[in-house]
Amino acid sequence: MSSNERREKLLQILKKYDKPVKGSELSVELQVSRQVVVKDIALLRASGLEIIATSTGYIILDSVKNEFKIKCKNHSSDDELYDELQTIIDLGGKVKDVIVEHPAYGVLKADLNVATNRDLKKFMEKAATSEFKQLSVLSPNYHIHTIEASDEQVFQEIKQELKAKNILFE
Known part of the structure; x- marks a missing residue:
């Protein structure tokens, strides 16, 4: 060779x-x-x-060029968390991670890799346990997700739907 x-x-x-x-x-x-x-x-x-x-x-x-960052409002319930993730995967996105900016520790990141309803179900089962705390509770207003999408148009559709549901942080 x-x-x-x-x-x-x-x-x-x-x-x-x-x-x-x-x-x-x-x-x-x-x-x-x-x-x-x-x-x-x-x-x-x-x-x-x-x-x-x-x-x-x-x-x-x-x-990984089809990855986009998006800011979302923090959730006040598991239902809001579910709605946010479900919206993203329904429109063809994959939620790669969650990122928060902690006042003392700086940027904290956790991998999620939620791309299917099965992934979402497993994640929500973990979220229902008493040991689970959303990373977003460490940040006062918003959290950031890295979204993987097939192209810019799919990402824009996700962003538009999250805005319509008042989930997007602007």
Whole structure:
């Protein structure tokens, strides 16, 4: 395999996953040393690709380019939480996480990964337990979600519906 073919295969591997891939896993998959992977990543970055190195591996930002941030009002009940999440998934979105800005601790983030009614049901079952506290209680007015959508139009529909339901924080 030529070096160009190897870099193309490396790119395909990174695009396939929406989570970081360890350099050691890439070197095994490509049958090269870890140092060759590091050099290939550097060359791919130089060509304009946004590849970031995290503590758990490499991820290409192009693989998550259809993610959008949205501010929502904090909930006063589980019904409001359910309505917010259900609205987003009904319109084709995936709620990747919740982010709050805590006055003392700064930005706090928790993964949700709610994309289907089944995911929502499991999440709401957890929310019904006495140990569950919404992360949004740590922030006075709003919380932020990262929404994954197939395109900008789907995201705008989600945003419009949340605004119509008085869920969007403006």
